Amino acid sequence: MLKIVIAGAGIGGLATALSLHRAGFTDIEVYERVGELRPLGVGINLLPHAVRELTELGLAEAVERIAVKPSRLSYYNRFGQPIWSEPRGTDAGYSWPQLSVHRGEFQMLLVDEVRRRLGAGAIRLDSRLTAVEHGEHQEHARFARANGEEFEVAADVLVAADGIHSALRAQEYPEDGAPVWSGLVLWRGTATVPSYLDGRTMIMAGDGEQKFVAYPLAPADGDAPGSLRLNFIAERRALEGTSELADWNQPIDPAPIVQLFDAWTFDWLDVPATIAAADQILEYPMVDREALPGWRFGSSVLLGDAAHAMYPNGSNGASQAILDARTLAFHLATEIAALEASAGSNATTAAIRTALDAYDAVRRPATARLLEMTRQLGPERVMQLAYDRAPDGFADVDDVIPAHELQQIADDYKRTAGFHPSTLNERASLSASVEHGAVAD
DSSP states (O other), rough: OEEEEOOOHHHHHHHHHHHHOOOOOEEEEESSSSSSSSOOSSSEOHHHHHHHHHTTTTTTTHHHHHOOOOEEEEEOOTSEEEEEEEGGGGGGGGSSSEEEEEEEHHHHHHHHHHHHHOOOSSSEEEEEEEEEOSEEEEEEEEEEOOTTTEEEEESSSSEOOOOTHHHHHHHHHGGGGSSSEEEEEEEEEEEEEETTTTSEEEEEEEEEEEEEEEEEEEOOOSSSSSSSEEEEEEEEOOOTTTOTTSSSSSSOOOOHHHHHTTOOOOOOBBBBHHHTSSSSEEEEEEOOOOSOOOOOOOTTEEHHHHHHHOTTTTOOOHHHHHHHHHHHHHHHHHHHHOOOOOOHHHHHHHHHHHHHHHHHHHHHHHHHHHHHHHHHTTGGGHHHHHHOOOTOOSSSSGGGSOHHHHHHHHHHHHHHHHHOOHTTTTTTOOOOTTTEEEEEO
16 A cells, blocks of 8 residues: 655645545655644635535534534625625535634644544654655655754655645745735734624625625624624735735734724624734735646645645635645545556556646646636625725615626636536545545445
8 A cells, every 4th residue: 555645734734634544545644844733823714615525524514513604705895885795605505515614623623533543643743844855666755853853754655735835846846936925914813793794694895905804703602692703804905115024924913903994894893893802813914826837746746735825815725725635535546446456666656646647637727727816806806896996985886896797706716716506516526445446426
């Protein structure tokens, strides 16, 4: 059986481990740079195409227990006037829901499942990937510990799910440079606020220069009836002179951010009060990576943000990493299942590389198209159109943007991202087995 090494215990790496194990691979090791895994971060959305894959991995019920199912996604201008609203998840006709969940809690759920299914020692901490040597039949991955100690691990397959600063990506594309900064700054946080709208609506308000996103993560604790735990992202173009080399991802004082949004008090949500109520606010640059001409190098391959980090427009980053994981496992299992039992190392290596190329051929063009669309604001383009055509607001959005244009923008994004209900509900399963190949629905 193949030995598979995964660099990175984020969502992409853990989903890959679980997907490969589900497909019948058993010799899997996950190496993670941090010395302790903790439930860090704020909220993310798992869209129906990702929830389908989690369902087929047997994880849906566990994730739903720590998540909220948004009923709608609604867009507003900076005056709180409605632009576009649509149902989400099963309310929109999908066979699977959309789930809003705390990123750290979801990651820890995946950690627990990897340890339960693959063994307590499946995840090796304090192990940062530094380089990969591509051998004729094996990959030799080099890792470093925080104390400077280095070690090497041999593998039949190396999956680099080591994030936006991926060592394998930097090795293979040294001219790639730093992530590309859009000039926008994001402030992320969570807060307990009075319930708004129906208590399950994800909202986006603003335009390409300034925006506020919010969605429930959970009902508030019992001592705050009528309230909910809200994840929010406040976004604004950086002031002139702000350096993209600033010390990002740091807790900051909410007061200046509250001031930036002081006029955004809507009938249905008090934005400045929400920001002021945050437990903590973290500051990030909005960055992405350029699309690459290839993801496979020998028997190593990129996955998740290492392959296609993109702007959060459309709330699709974690979902795309999960799709990567399932697609990779599908092709690897299918190719290995096709090998004759007596096949030698040459045939096995060829099958591995054929599988990795098949994964690349499916996922790389799809994510490149999505990357380009996120740079054009993705489905959030409806807010920019409303601003361009009616910067001072409107009485009726139909006077500004016809309904068919709004619908077209929403549908185009869903098709590009792979979760239009008419195709997602009907497409074949990505489940596969090393014994039998593709598995029927």
